[in-house]
Amino acid sequence: MTQWNQNPSSHLSGLAETATLLIAGPKQRIDIWYASLSADERFRVTTFATDPQDLRAKLSSNPDIILVDATIFDGPSPLIETLTRIEAAIYVVLPQLSVDETESLKQALECIPNVKGIYVVDVNLAALVEKMSAEMRARRFNDPSLGWVPSAAGGSKPVSTRVVAVWNQMGGVGKTTVSSNLSYLAAQRGYPTLLVGLGAPDDLPLIMGLKAQPNITNWQAKPTPDGLRLAIQKLDTLDVIGGFPDTLSEAQAMEKPMDDPASVKNLVDTAIREGYAVIVIDAPPTSLAAMAMAAANTLVMVARPSLEAAYRTVDAYRMVAERLDGLHNIARQNIYVVLNRMQAGHRVDADSWHHMASEQIGGFPPVVAQIPDLVSVGDTQDGRLLPVQRVDAFRQALKPLADTLFSSDGRPLPSTGREKRIFGVKVRF
Ligand SMILES: Nc1ncnc2c1ncn2[C@@H]1O[C@H](COP(=O)(O)OP(=O)(O)OP(=O)(O)O)[C@@H](O)[C@H]1O
Ligand SMILES: [Mg+2]
Structure with a gap:
C-alpha cells in the first residue's frame, strides 16, 4: 500500500516544492538565506x-514569494513604491531604525496587501518558512486553476485542489446528476x-451502480x-464516498461543529492532504450545504431553465456571495451556473434566463x-450507469463545464511510465 506523505508541515502534499522565491538583499544576507x-x-x-x-x-520571473532585506533601498519611499507594484507575497526585513520610524514604516507597509510579513533586523527563518508555506496554500486554494508540477518522487503531482460544491436550494434540479458525471469526467481526464x-x-x-455501503458514516466513525x-468505493478511476444511509445519521452530522474531526470540512481537508486534485461535493438543499460550502473553493449552481428557477437561483447566489461571505473561500469568479433539462423550443433560453437573473443582482x-x-x-440512471458513459448529447453538453473547471492545460506532465496508487487506484505518471 502507498505510504502517504507524513510531513505535517506539508498540508497539501502537492504543493511541497512548487513555491518559487526571489530573494533580495546585500550579498552576505542572500548567501545566508539561500543556504x-x-x-x-x-x-x-x-x-x-x-x-x-x-x-x-527580475520581477518578470514571476516568483510566488519575495523575501527582501530593505537595507538595499535608499529609504522608505523607494521601498514602499517598489513593493506596492509587486504581485507576489512579500516578506520584508527592516533595518534598525528609531522606534517612531519603525512604527510609521510598518504602518505604511501593512497597507500594501501583498506584504505578508514585516520583521526588524533579522528573521527567524524556521518560523518564516511555515508562514510562507501557509500563505502559498491559502493562495492556491483560492485560485484553484489546476496544474501539475514535477514530483520529487518522479512524475507529476497537482499544484492545487479544485473543491467543487454542486448545489442549489431547489430539490430535484439535477445536482446529483451533474456532480456524479462531472467528477467521472475529471477522473477520466x-x-x-x-x-x-x-x-x-x-x-x-x-x-452510479455502487453499493449503499461503505459510505460517509465509515469516515465519521x-x-x-x-x-x-x-x-x-470506486467507479473506474473515480473514488466515491456515498452520503448518509438515513435522515437520522444526516441529522447527527448537521449537529457537528465545523471543527469536529468527523465534519465534512475535515473530510475534504484530509482528502486534499492525500493528494486529490479534484473533489466534487453533491451538496443537498439542507443546512449541510453550508458545510460543503465551507470546504469548497468553487461552486456550481444547477438550475432549471424557468423564470421561477432564475429567481430562486439568484437567492441561492445571494446566500453564498453575501450572507455566507467570510464563511467560505469561494471567490465570485469561481461560481458557475449549469442549466439542466433544456427543451428545444422552450420559451426560456440561456441568454434570457441569465438576463432575468442579472436584473435581480449585479455580477x-x-x-x-x-x-x-x-x-x-x-x-441510463435507472440502469445504474452514468449518462456520461452512454449518452453522447449529454456528454457533449457537460463538456464546457469540465473544460472550465479542469482545463486542458491542466493535463499531467508527460508520463514517465511510473504508477502510484491513491487509495488503491492506479495513477500513471
Ligand atoms: N438532463 C436531464 N434529462 C432528463 N432527466 C434528467 C436530467 N437531469 C436529471 N434528470 C432526472 O431528474 C431527476 C432528478 O435529478 P437529480 O437526482 O440529479 O436531482 P437532484 O438535484 O440531485 O435532486 P435532490 O434534490 O433530490 O437531491 C432524476 O430522476 C434524473 O434522472
Ligand atoms: Mg441529489
Missing part, C-alpha cells in the same frame, strides 16, 4: 537581486478525483486518512453549460 531556504523542499529559490533596480528587473455525496438517504451510489479510505455568474432534457438520461 537555509534551498534545504527546504517546499521552496525553490529561482532569482536573486542585490539592488532595487535589479529587483524590479487523469485527475485524482473524489466525489462526496451528502444526501439522506443518498441516491448517489444507487444511480474513523475521521482519519485510514477512515477516509474505508469509506471509499450574476455565467451559464457555462446547458444540458438538454433527455429521456435517455433518466433511463
